[in-house]
Amino acid sequence: MNLVNLESVSHAYGPKPLLSEVSLGVLAGERIGVVGRNGGGKTTLISLVAGAVKPDSGRVTHTRGLRVGFLAQRDLLDPAAAVRDIVLGDRPEHEWAGDQAVREILANLLGDIDLSARAGELSGGERRRTALAKLLIDEHDLIILDEPTNHLDIEAIAWLADHLSARKSALLVVTHDRWFLDAVSTRTWEVVDGRVERYEGGYAAYVLAKAERVRIAAVTEERRQNLMRKEIAWLRRGPPARTSKPKFRIEAAQALIANEPPARDTVELVKFASARLGKTVFDLEDVTLHAGGPAEGPLVLDRCTWQFGPGDRIGLIGVNGSGKSSVLRLLSSSVAPDSGRMVQGKTVKLAHLSQELMELDQNRRVLEVVEEVRKYVKVGKREWTASQLLERLGFKGDAQWKVIGDLSGGERRRLQFLRLIMDEPNVLLLDEPTNDLDIETLNELEDLLDGWPGTLLVVSHDRYFLERVADRCVALLGDGKLAFLPGGVDEYLQRRSQGAALTARAGSGATETAEPGQQAAAPVEASGLSAKEERDLRKELSRLERQLDKFGQREGTIHAKMAETGSDYAALASLDAELKQIAADKELVELEWLEIAERLGG
Incomplete structure (x- = not known):
């Protein structure tokens, strides 16, 4: 059954047409992800579907009694209302407190968040989560979400994806979070040039299907050109000869990427990075760091020792408030450690993309402020002009001559990143670089970073971006250490889940009293392990983690040696053999770690 129908719908803002003669529908239970460039009409489309905006022409019809839940980009909460009243309304406490889903x-x-706090006292992220909670607590036939993952950390995004997938209601969601799109959507709508192109599957299926469409279009155009050339030749010769019709075989979508090389030539990049950086980038030795200064605010690092080497590409993960930005500020020397020592390599040329937008002359133009840094820059083996880089990151044509005062938040973010890249740093610290970027621009940013040699440390809640640009992940788990995650984001979520389960068990305080004359047995946890067994396993887990850290450091050292070895093929072969042996040993340790982690998880 169709819940919503759009018939020949057109809509424009000012002179710019966003949708032109669009006809489509939303079926009951359907889960649709909406993608497209910023300003291309995604929000307009879902606002029309929700009934929040009337079309300039055409018709939007809802099935009778349709219950629509719509989360717009701007949260219209009463600043004087308490969070409890906004989210729970007049539900009695015994009713919502006894409802597991609520x-x-x-x-x-x-x-x-304190449920008695007023909405006007909340931060932007807290207001966003409050509005989302209010929507999810109610029952709807169709849920429409505009950028629901904004201000959510990786854990909350994973939970939201599971929650939405389990609901029976239809879903229409606009988001730039590609992992989230894959997790929740079974169809994809792309808003492009006033049309809505429809694809089966989530983001990954959409990319493959779109690539196949492009390939077919290219083959069709090539065929048309060939036929035209033949036609001209025949006309020149006289009567045309008979020719057999060419046959084109349509391959499966996976064949498009079967022969694609890896996104990055890691050895080549490490070679560039080593030549430019030397062997030392950052060495942390027994560093203690609080987020608010010495002994103030939450503890971020507690006597932590870590090395960042040339060519390292690391994703830093942690919940909101765990201190990720503080670590970046420490590495950029914006803050000093409470104790311990941080050594920065002599050849380090650092660029730090913080969450705060830089202040620029509002009357200057985009291309001018980029060219004042440098007119040309070399990324990998290719040289780019400032104008070419601007075009890659979405400033096409006249957009390069926009006045800075007229730029949106996302455009300022892109401009900030470009100015950093143009200065040719060899170490990049990126704090939430994907904020306000659309998927097309994210693809360009990832491609640009693929060819960039140097050390990269990135903080992001965009799981797809994190796994795409980083070669390994480390996490702040609240114990004052940087924990190496061989299993990436999945391992992080697993360890967080295990930690929450242990905390819950410890908080329950459940014990049994032994019968008189009977010796009390060792307490048994929900995992089936005694307290002693669990302690022993946790020690073993820590030992294995240290071993994995050493493997990672050894791999970095060998990569650096391979870069220095040059054309000495015998030495390269020896180092490659050592690298393969380390990889094999590392895999065994990782399997052992996972086996113990599963036992502890019960």
């Missing part, structure tokens, strides 16, 4: 939503979205 408790789960509150715990995952509002666990750190």
